Every structure is written in structure tokens, then in C-alpha cells.
Amino acid sequence: xxxxxxxPPAAKRGEVIEVRITVQHPMETGxxxxxxxxxxxxxxxxxxxxxYNGAQIFRAELGSGIAANPYLQFHTVARQSxxxxxxxxxDDGNRGSERxxxxxx
Amino acid sequence: xxxxxxxxxxxxxLAAVPLLPARLARAQQADSFASVLKxxxxxxxxxxxxVTVDTPRLADNGHxxxxxxxxxxxxxxxxxxxxxxxxxERNPRPLMATFHLDPAAGRAHVATRVRLNGxxxxxxxxxxxDGSWWSGDAEVEVTESACLDAT
Numbered sequence: 001x002x003x004x005x006x007x008p009p010a011a012k013r014g015e016v017i018e019v020r021i022t023v024q025h026p027m028e029t030g031x032x033x034x035x036x037x038x039x040x041x042x043x044x045x046x047x048x049x050x051x052y053n054g055a056q057i058f059r060a061e062l063g064s065g066i067a068a069n070p071y072l073q074f075h076t077v078a079r080q081s082x083x084x085x086x087x088x089x090x091d092d093g094n095r096g097s098e099r100x101x102x103x104x105x
Numbered sequence: 106x107x108x109x110x111x112x113x114x115x116x117x118x119l120a121a122v123p124l125l126p127a128r129l130a131r132a133q134q135a136d137s138f139a140s141v142l143k144x145x146x147x148x149x150x151x152x153x154x155x156v157t158v159d160t161p162r163l164a165d166n167g168h169x170x171x172x173x174x175x176x177x178x179x180x181x182x183x184x185x186x187x188x189x190x191x192x193x194e195r196n197p198r199p200l201m202a203t204f205h206l207d208p209a210a211g212r213a214h215v216a217t218r219v220r221l222n223g224x225x226x227x228x229x230x231x232x233x234x235d236g237s238w239w240s241g242d243a244e245v246e247v248t249e250s251a252c253l254d255a256t
Contacts, residue, residue, distance in 0.1 A: 029220070029252070057207045057209065057210065058205065058206065058207060059204070060202060061203040061204075062201075062202045063200050063201055064196075064197075064198050064220070065191070065196050065199075065200070065201025065202065065219050066201060066218070066219055066220065067169040067217075067218040067220050070218070071216075071217055072215070072217050073173075073215065073216040073217070074206070074214070075210050075212040076210055077210070077211040079209075
């Protein structure tokens with residue numbers, strides 16, 4: 001699974017920064033059928049966690065109401081240089097993570 | 106109880122067994138909006154206000170509708186937004202997502218893209234650090250529904 005974490009490359013200490021995340025995932029609703037009529041089982045990213053230098057800053061519980069390849073945007077305060085790590089798990093138990101570095105001046 | 110009656114009650118019991126999971130599965134597929142809302146707030150009153158929902162008035166494609174939420178909050182340790190929940194009145198599963206915010210988020214604003222099963226009112230409820238619930242809503246016209254198989 002592929003994901004991207006967009007951050008401003010540099011921020012001032014105390015500045016509110018925007019974090020944007022996209023994860024490549026079909027977010028199967030469980031309501032769709034294959035051509036043969038067999039239902040496609042539900043498989044969505046049900047939990048997504050964001051950590052800033054190890055401390056949790058954001059958590060999302062997602063359902064089938066979130067579009068495929070989920071996009072999330074939220075804010076946090078730039079405290080110190082380091083990295084922001086996103087990790088998630090889907091209904092099939094597949095885990096993934098992605099990280100991005102931030103420089104605080 | 107006669108042997109015959111025991112035999113029939115056993116038959117009835119066997120027949121009921123496979124029905125139960127099927128019925129549970131159906132119940133899961135169509136959660137009622139009111140029951141989902143009540144479960145989230147555990148019956149606490151939800152006041153209208155402080156929550157601003159920003160969606161396009163007309164969404165061409167229900168598979169991916171931009172959805173942005175801001176909550177009027179200073180975001181301090183003493184007064185901040187604890188969680189933001191996105192609800193749909195017409196989706197087979199009304200609960201679309203819950204976001205848990207950090208007091209140090211700086212701004213109570215989240216954005217995502219949602220699936221919508223037809224034109225409807227979407228509701229967002231936010232819980233503040235004092236435990237109170239606030240809500241905001243928006244009307245969205247959806248030209249092409251996200252759920253063509255399951256209406």
C-alpha cells in the first residue's frame with residue numbers, strides 16, 4: 001500500500017501547520033458485487049493513527065462512508081524538528097505506515 | 106414433554122440457528138440514523154452551533170465528495186475539541202468517520218472526502234473537552250449516487 005504525507009518542508013516554532021494524508025486503498029464497502037454476483041467483502045481502513053515524534057496527535061476511525069484512497073487533512077502545532085508518522089490498519093488486518101520529516105526553525 | 110414434541114422443538118431450534126446470523130448481518134447493513142446518533146452521544150443532548158460543515162452544494166459524483174469541518178474552539182488544554190463525527194442520513198451505514206483531535210492541534214479543522222448515497226443532509230457532531238456535544242449540518246445534492254448496488 002502506498003501513502004503520502006504532505007507537510008510544509010519548514011515551519012516556525014509554534015506555527016499551526018496543515019498535515020495532509022492520502023493512502024492508496026479501495027475502501028471496499030461490502031455492498032458491491034463481482035460480475036458473477038458474488039458479494040465483495042467489506043474491507044476499509046478502520047483505524048488511522050498519526051504520531052509526531054512518537055506522541056499521538058490525531059486518530060481517525062473510518063467507515064465505508066469514506067471515499068476510496070482516503071484523504072485526510074488536519075492541523076497540528078510545529079513543536080520541534082522530527083518526523084510525522086502515519087500508521088493504519090484495515091479490516092483484513094493489513095497494516096501500513098508512512099512518514100515525513102519536518103524542520104522547525 | 107413427549108418424544109415427538111421434543112423432536113419437533115429440536116427441529117425448530119435447528120431451523121432458527123442459521124437464520125440468526127443472517128438477520129444480524131441485515132441489521133448491520135442498515136443502521137438507523139437515530140440509533141447510531143444515540144449510541145455515539147449516549148443520549149446526551151446535542152446543541153446546534155459552533156460546527157461549520159463545508160461541502161459543495163452540488164456534488165456530481167457521490168463516490169468522492171469533498172467534506173470539510175471547522176469547529177469554533179480556542180483549542181487550548183482547558184477548552185478544545187475532543188472528537189468530530191461525520192454522519193450521513195441516507196448512507197446504509199450512517200457513521201462515516203470519527204476524528205479524535207489533540208488539544209495541541211492548534212486549529213479545530215478537518216477535511217476528507219466522503220461517499221454519499223444520494224442527495225441528503227449530512228450532520229457533523231463534535232464533542233468538546235467539557236463533554237458537551239455540538240452539531241452542524243449541510244445539504245448536498247448528489248447527481249450520481251455512490252451506492253448503485255445497494256440503495
